[in-house]
Amino acid sequence: MTAGRVAERREAKVASIVDAAWKLAAEHGIAGISLYALARAVGMRQPSLYEYFDSKHALYDAMFADGNRQLFERIEAVSFPRDPRAAVKKYMRTFLDFALEDPARCELLFERHVPGFTPSPESYALAEEILGRAGTLLHEAGVTSQGDIDCVVAMVGGLMAAQLSNDPGGNRWSRHLNRLVDLYLDDVITRSNGR
Amino acid sequence: MTAGRVAERREAKVASIVDAAWKLAAEHGIAGISLYALARAVGMRQPSLYEYFDSKHALYDAMFADGNRQLFERIEAVSFPRDPRAAVKKYMRTFLDFALEDPARCELLFERHVPGFTPSPESYALAEEILGRAGTLLHEAGVTSQGDIDCVVAMVGGLMAAQLSNDPGGNRWSRHLNRLVDLYLDDVITRSNGR
């Protein structure tokens, strides 16, 4: 039937707009996207965008979902080692590499750089699934308390932020990831054995 | 002489404007300050602000310097223990408490939330002095390599960012500060003894 084709074209158009939005974000920052420039980038006039997104907020929400989907697919494509600790390290490395690839994507997904923006519950669900899987892997590696999970998350996030802020494109901070994870996981084990 | 009085009043006025700007930033975010609202907050009309600041950028620069001065004075008021490790922990705690007090101040001082803003060399000098003192204390505590200093900085920054993003006003992340510092400093010592 034709209805399917129409919906397909529409989805493709939406996807191309989101792609163009990522490119603009890379240039001007995530908050620096203007609907005028975005429309021009996909060969339209600015008001025509409202055929695909009800508001700028809706665009950001679509980008948020898209970014998380990118990360999810990246993770899906990785084969994780059986060894729980190695799996944790590979998971965190996959995340960190993904994050450092695109600062603007980071701004939207992991920082709070868009003033009034809160992702919709549907879009946030994917983000929670990704974080939840990290929690599961950490659990299997012996990190069971929320406090310890929080610490690992903070450490990885700290490396990410420092790397992006002070040495974008380099590895001055990110190169310490494996060692830091090992250090923390060793400590968790020591603590659990010692008492 | 009268010239001194005039300069004094002017400085006081500048200070009151900066104070009002911090209050607005706390409400609307650091990037959400409007010169119109700022002028009204200090009983003026918007164009009159240009008597005190050449541009909005200049206002941000003054705020950046002011924020760092606040932190510097806070640190100056603290008496640090002789024990180097205890001193490091107190320094980081002083920093973290200061940071968590005011998210908007954090946005300007430690994050990159104002699109086109780069602090002037003069304003940045204070920030470097504060970071340098952290480096000195870490050095005295046995953390001598840049990589290790970077790691401690990243860990503290990670705790700060996670705390502000996910539990503002609480201590879910910040409570781990001392333990994380101890963990890392122990590791530095172990590594230096072991080889």
Added chain:
DNA sequence: GTCTATACATCGATAGAC
């Protein structure tokens, strides 16, 4: 030094023709 008035730009969003 403060004001009124205004220039000038940008942006998100809507109305309505085609």
Added chain:
DNA sequence: GTCTATCGATGTATAGAC
């Protein structure tokens, strides 16, 4: 579904009177 035209709000900065 895309366009032109425009609204309405916001925001920085400047000109010039007082």
